[in-house]
Amino acid sequence: MDSKKIRKSISRFFSWLGLTSCSLIIKVTPRAWLYGFAKHIAALGYTIARKQRKIALESLAIAFGSAKSKQEIGQIAKDCFIFMAKAGVEIMFLMDRPQLLKKAVKIVGRENLDAALSRGKGVILVSAHFGNFPLMLSRLSLEGYKTAGIMRPMRDGRVEKIFLAKRKKVGIKTIYSQPRTTCVNQTLEALRNNELVFLPLDQNFGTGGVFVDFFGKKAATASGPVVLAQRTKATILPCFILRQKDDTHKIIFEPPLNIETGKTSQETVIINIQRLTNIIESYIRRYPAEWGWVHRRWKSRPSVKGGV
Numbered sequence: 001m002d003s004k005k006i007r008k009s010i011s012r013f014f015s016w017l018g019l020t021s022c023s024l025i026i027k028v029t030p031r032a033w034l035y036g037f038a039k040h041i042a043a044l045g046y047t048i049a050r051k052q053r054k055i056a057l058e059s060l061a062i063a064f065g066s067a068k069s070k071q072e073i074g075q076i077a078k079d080c081f082i083f084m085a086k087a088g089v090e091i092m093f094l095m096d097r098p099q100l101l102k103k104a105v106k107i108v109g110r111e112n113l114d115a116a117l118s119r120g121k122g123v124i125l126v127s128a129h130f131g132n133f134p135l136m137l138s139r140l141s142l143e144g145y146k147t148a149g150i151m152r153p154m155r156d157g158r159v160e161k162i163f164l165a166k167r168k169k170v171g172i173k174t175i176y177s178q179p180r181t182t183c184v185n186q187t188l189e190a191l192r193n194n195e196l197v198f199l200p201l202d203q204n205f206g207t208g209g210v211f212v213d214f215f216g217k218k219a220a221t222a223s224g225p226v227v228l229a230q231r232t233k234a235t236i237l238p239c240f241i242l243r244q245k246d247d248t249h250k251i252i253f254e255p256p257l258n259i260e261t262g263k264t265s266q267e268t269v270i271i272n273i274q275r276l277t278n279i280i281e282s283y284i285r286r287y288p289a290e291w292g293w294v295h296r297r298w299k300s301r302p303s304v305k306g307g308v
Contacts, residue, residue, distance in 0.1 A: 023162070026092045031100070034089050035247055042085035046078055056080055056293040063215040063284075079289035083243065087132040094135065095166045098142050105139040105241070109253035113145075113196075116235035116256055122191030124236045126225050126257075128202035128280045129292040131241040134167070136251050137198055141171040146195040148173035150187060150224075152203075187224075191234045199225055201273070202280055202291070204299045210266075211302045212274040214281060220300035226272045229259060236272075238279045243290060254279060 022041065029037060046053055056077040064073065094101040107113075116123045127133060141147040149167070153176050154160040167174055175186045175197070190197050204220050211218040229236050238254040257276060262268040284291045 022089070023092050026089055027096075029093075031093065034093060035086055038085040038089045039082055041088070042078075042082040045085065046081045052294040053077065053081075055296055059293045059295070059297060060288075062217060062298060076288045077293060080291070080293050083131075083289050084292070084294075086243070086247065087134075090132055091134050091163075091166060095138055095170055098138075098170065101135065101138055101170075102142055104247075105135050105249040105251060107139065107143070107251045107253075112237060112253040112255055113239075116237050117145075117194060117196075119233075119235060120194050121232060122194050122234040123196050124191070124225050124228055124234050125196055125198045126201050126236055126238050126276050126280075127198065127240055128200050128284070129295070130202070130280070130283060131243055131287075131290045132249060133198075133200070133241055134163075135249055136239070136241040137167075137172050138170040139249075139251060140196060146173075146190075146193065147171070147198065148175050148187075148190045148195055149198040150175045150177055150183065150200075152177050187228060188232060191228065191232045197228075197234075201225060201276055202297070203295055204297055206300050210270050210273055212270065212277050214277055214297065217298055218302050219277075219298050221273055221277060223269045223273055225276060226259065226269045230268075236276070238276065240283050242287065 025037070026034065057073060060068070060073040060076055068076075090104075094104060113123065127136075137147050137149050149172055151174060154163070164174060173190065173195075175183055175190070177183050187197055199222075201222060203222075205222045206220055209220050209222045212221050213219075214221070225236050228234060236257040236259070238257065240252050240254075242250045242252065244250060257272065259268065260271050260275070262271050
């Protein structure tokens with residue numbers, strides 16, 4: 001094993017150890033103290049997680065450029081770490097307490113969801129790594145909606161096992177993004193059973209997707225929502241969860257996306273993925289601290305010959 005792999009193994013071990021330790025502390029911590037605890041975790045994380053802090057600051061600079069000062073960008077980055085820490089302690093605390101979770105998360109625009117389900121073709125919930133989205137899926141599942149989420153497995157299998165158990169406990173079906181064929185088959189089955197399938201559309205998708213504008217710069221984006229909707233006639237429904245000032249949450253369902261047809265199938269995909277990306281960007285612009293800036297969203301670049 002080379003030195004790089006050794007460092008990664010050590011880092012993942014301490015991450016798992018930290019998560020396990022925090023989980024034990026959270027189990028015995030009164031809810032009123034949770035958010036103070038989260039702020040201490042965030043401050044520590046912002047100090048020692050230099051790589052993630054650097055990525056967050058760079059990503060914010062790419063997105064906002066000269067529109068925000070260095071001080072404003074720094075504050076959003078710090079707030080982002082606080083929001084992530086709050087989300088983490090809430091997942092550990094509320095997903096083990098379904099009745100408290102129901103009280104902490106309200107649903108707005110439910111008529112859009114129910115109307116989409118009434119078509120009987122399944123619903124593709126398009127969102128982002130925005131707000132405490134695991135609580136959104138948990139709340140919908142606890143409300144009786146058959147809910148699945150397409151997710152990338154975490155690099156550390158021990159950490160993935162912890163969160164998989166949490167999802168199972170509240171009835172969320174996990175569809176792993178790899179292997180691709182298995183992911184597609186499981187997603188098609190869920191939609192044919194008229195279930196909700198959550199698909200975040202905000203992460204770098206390498207060479208397999210399409211390039212659309214995101215904060216004015218091309219970003220590699222998955223084409224899955226549109227391709228799946230075309231194949232199954234499922235409804236595409238953008239949705240987001242917003243943290244409130246009192247640290248409760250509100251789930252918002254936007255109106256369904258009616259697919260616009262382009263001159264070619266590829267153009268149809270690009271047009272509608274761009275429309276969905278615009279909706280995601282609008283939420284991030286309004287609530288920038290609620291998005292995960294620690295991800296290199298613009299890492300993949302279009303080919304020199306002219307990626308779309």
